[in-house]
Amino acid sequence: MSEWSLPKLFASLHRKIDTELSVAREALNHPGTKGDTSEAIWIGLLRQYLPERYRVCSAHIVDSEGVFSDQIDIVIFDRQYSPFVFDFLGAKVIPAESVYAVFEAKQSINAAMIDYARGKVATVRSLSRTSMPIPTANGPVAAVPPKHILGGLVTLESDWKSPPLGDALQEKLDGDRSVLKRLDLGCIAAHGVFTFVDEATAHKRIESSSATTRFLFELIARLQSLGTVPMMDIGAYSKWLDS
Numbered sequence: 001m002s003e004w005s006l007p008k009l010f011a012s013l014h015r016k017i018d019t020e021l022s023v024a025r026e027a028l029n030h031p032g033t034k035g036d037t038s039e040a041i042w043i044g045l046l047r048q049y050l051p052e053r054y055r056v057c058s059a060h061i062v063d064s065e066g067v068f069s070d071q072i073d074i075v076i077f078d079r080q081y082s083p084f085v086f087d088f089l090g091a092k093v094i095p096a097e098s099v100y101a102v103f104e105a106k107q108s109i110n111a112a113m114i115d116y117a118r119g120k121v122a123t124v125r126s127l128s129r130t131s132m133p134i135p136t137a138n139g140p141v142a143a144v145p146p147k148h149i150l151g152g153l154v155t156l157e158s159d160w161k162s163p164p165l166g167d168a169l170q171e172k173l174d175g176d177r178s179v180l181k182r183l184d185l186g187c188i189a190a191h192g193v194f195t196f197v198d199e200a201t202a203h204k205r206i207e208s209s210s211a212t213t214r215f216l217f218e219l220i221a222r223l224q225s226l227g228t229v230p231m232m233d234i235g236a237y238s239k240w241l242d243s
Contacts, residue, residue, distance in 0.1 A: 014210040017045055018189050021156040039073045039105040042154050046076065049216055054100065054223065055079055059092035061099055063127040064236035068093075070123045074103040074154070076223070081231040096127040097232035100223055101150035101185075109188055110159035111172050118181040121151030125180050131230035147226045152185040154215070164191040165205045173203040185222065187215035 020041045039058060046056040055077050061069040075094060079085065082098035102124050104117040129146040158164035165188065173194060176182060183203075184196045192207040193215045208214045 010210050010213045014189075014212045017041065017212045018156075021189055038107055038156070042103070042105045043074055045212070045216070046074065046219075050076070050220065050223075053078060053080070055085075057092050057094075059085075059094045061094050061096050061102075061124050061127060063096040064130055064233070064239075065128050066240060067127055069096075069127060070120050072102045072120060072124060073105040074101075075099060076101040076103075076150075078229045081229060083232075083234055084237075095232055095237070096124070096129045097131070097146065098229055099124065099149055100147075100226060100229065101152070101219070103152045103154050106153065106155045108157040108159050109153060109155040109169070109186070111168075113153065113155070114172050114183065117151070117153040117183060118176060121149075121183065122181045125149050125151070129230070130233035130236045132233045134231050144230050146230055148179070148184075150184045150219075150222055150226075152183050152187075154187045154189075156189045158188050158191055164188060165194070165207055169194070170203060170205060177201060177203075185215070185218060187211055193218060 021038060043056050043058065046054075050056065057075055057077075058071070058073055059075045059077075060071055061075065075092075077085075077094050077098040077100060079098065082095055084095065085098075086093040102121055104113070104120055106113050106117075131143040131146055133140040133143050135141075158169070160166060160168045173183060173196075177196070182196055183194075186194045188194075189211050192205060192211050194203050194205050195218055196202075197204050206214065
């Protein structure tokens, strides 16, 4: 009989990530360093466990009108139809068309951090995105409208203590459910996850002792439902070459 156990494997994954995030929180005193370390841990997690088609990094995002987003902690994007991703001394710039999801990575969730994450997500969703017909062996497939960009927040802890995933969190999350600013998915590693449920037009909180694993599964399911990003119109960007 096999000694492998899926529950044990999932619990082990959660313990590994939770330990790394806890060390980052307790051992590092400089706020900027702690933030960078937390961000790096989440990026490493996603790079390791997301399917190979997805790339993950911290970056700015730009559109064909020359408008840039804020710096985003975690960007999940696709290179299939994106002919360029700029990398200058480690600072990356990604075209808006290739983005699937953006997350802010912080040590703890609270009302101010939710507002902060919403603002960052909005700077990405407000960018212009092009879409081109896709050539196939059977002829071109019509251009598809750009998909909704997932947005969220990942943290280790919650500043709400009674309880961490209580009504205060629900009220704050549901305070702005607009397409531009809503948070679709989040992880509070020590306590659980939250998701936006389209049918209910409200957020759902899920307590879990394996929150990071549950977050990964939910994220992958949502990425699958998005399909593939549109093929970008490179000509829309080339107008900047001689500007």
